[in-house]
Amino acid sequence: MTSPPQIEAVIDLEAFAANIAALAACAPTSALMTVLKANAYGHGMIPMARAARAAGSPWLGVATVDEALELRAAGDTGALLCWLASPGASFGAAVEAGVELTASSAEQLREIADASRGASDRPRVQLKVDTGLSRNGARGPQWTELVAAAAAEQAAGHVEITGTWSHFACADEPNHPANDAQQDVFRDAVDELSAAGVHPGLRHLANSAATLTRPSSHLDLVRVGIAAYGIRPDPTLTYETVLTPVMTLRARIAQVKRVPAGAGVSYGHQWTAGRATTLALVPTGYGDGIAIAASNRAELQVRGERVPLVGRVCMDQLVVDLGDGTATRGDVATLFGPGHDGEPTAQDWATASGTIAYEVVTRVGGRTVRTYKGLA
Template structure:
């Protein structure tokens, strides 16, 4: 039963997520699919989304931090999990003992993994990451031969198993960008170097969400789908979610806290960056930047209230913002829809991204813990 006392909610449609996983698997039919559930599944809830993705045929899970990966294990999820964002002194032993695959980009990390494996009394599962042009994590080409040779020596010593060789695109969301072809070439070269060192990984993986949709030559053994799994297009310039057979998973709604008449010339919110053009009705929406609503969307963010698109009037505050209803009426308790799939006339996360000058990834991921997640389509 719906809780009518809820100030705001993020409704998560797990049936849509499962359908999205199926659609993405169809795009890469010869590859496995890694469901990326980092950052609490991009704000959607890591454990429910991980289970739904696995139910739909995902064969791996991906996280950024080791704490995210360990939380999946603590919840009883036994599927293969790769964790890739490590710092010195991290919980390597705990990860090894929990059968979590860890990513290694440098010799310091390889040494820490080897020490953890000795302490745990069992071999670590390691994915070596090559920097093929993104310039973030991964070993540079000049350092890759040393890393792969050292990893192979550690394999021979029984300390680890190199289960994966991987990299990440910089511009896959810009189809035709010259760096995409350059990275494909660099990745092939990194594989050849690793194979020459004697490494035989279980999986090779390069494709993220946009590459899964637009670069079939990058699919290899696994594709890593993040934002697309949540029904948001990673290439909005090419098409929206429906164009790729996807449906947005999160809808964000709030209940109006106040509706009141106001005269013309009335300043609204901090700084009076909006002034009513005439006699009007104002509605107070009780969510703000503490809930993840971008302050950059002040005077820009779209909201469906009383059956029409409205635009935020004035600045987004910490806990609330105002919309000007003009001559329309509403009542406290009525629903305001900030974003959803868009098929009922409501804005989408992509609409909010344009309003805030960002990407839809950030819009859903930043919705805070004060907003409860309500799961449907289980």
């Protein structure tokens, strides 16, 4: 008989599918890409890819070539884009596997073309323009150089340009002037590409926040990442679309004990009991992705009640103060979930840790067992 997991992330695939449907409805004339980078934001890339396809997502997106090849090895055959690669990436293998690649410079485009010589198909390449995020992508004269390289490589039959895209810097602030500015730069970049005789292919700019709040940016395709997992791109962002957090993180209590007033808890005695109280030991810690910064700030739920995390988060353990409440070994302590039953949310933990909810779910790992419920 298999024992229940000590630390478990329960992933609700029905909620995931409902989120994808709701996001698709925000951009009904655009195709939708579900982003699965970084192990699907901590939710498990392969199961979430299958669930996304079952939910009708025509495109999947990942950051690296290795992530794309892992999806192909797991049996995914649909439209798939990756966009972040250092020199020497496995471009040839990606082309053979039918993965669409992104070129962010003329040099990278030529490397993709050279690495794919002898492949059965031409590389399908999308071009990334830096419209103001100042991260990846070509900008200004570099974009002009990339456009010229794309025209030459496509005319020579070395590549097929299938898309043109960029990424917002401030879409979670709908009124930020950078949003209009980036759309203007993107439009000009597409016009420059067309003027060079290269069809831009699929044009895409909208991320989760823009999908939810900025219809003018939806274009041919929208890329939904964190919103697909039910988490607000920013806690202050307002929209009418109903999204449900997909992950519930919980652990089984390993020990319960009564301690006297004055008892210090965990390393450095950063918390001391002000009165006699009951403590419960929860067997998860920073080795599993729980932020030390949440020490003495976050809450968990035990037997339907929120209880404070007290003392410093350790590698494998954290402690909660039950006060005069009761619990027994094996009881479930919920760190976060959708919040429907009063439990903390990933955003609550982000606030307690001084970070963003993206990081809270993405860093879940270590010994955490992922359990999937809902869709087959």
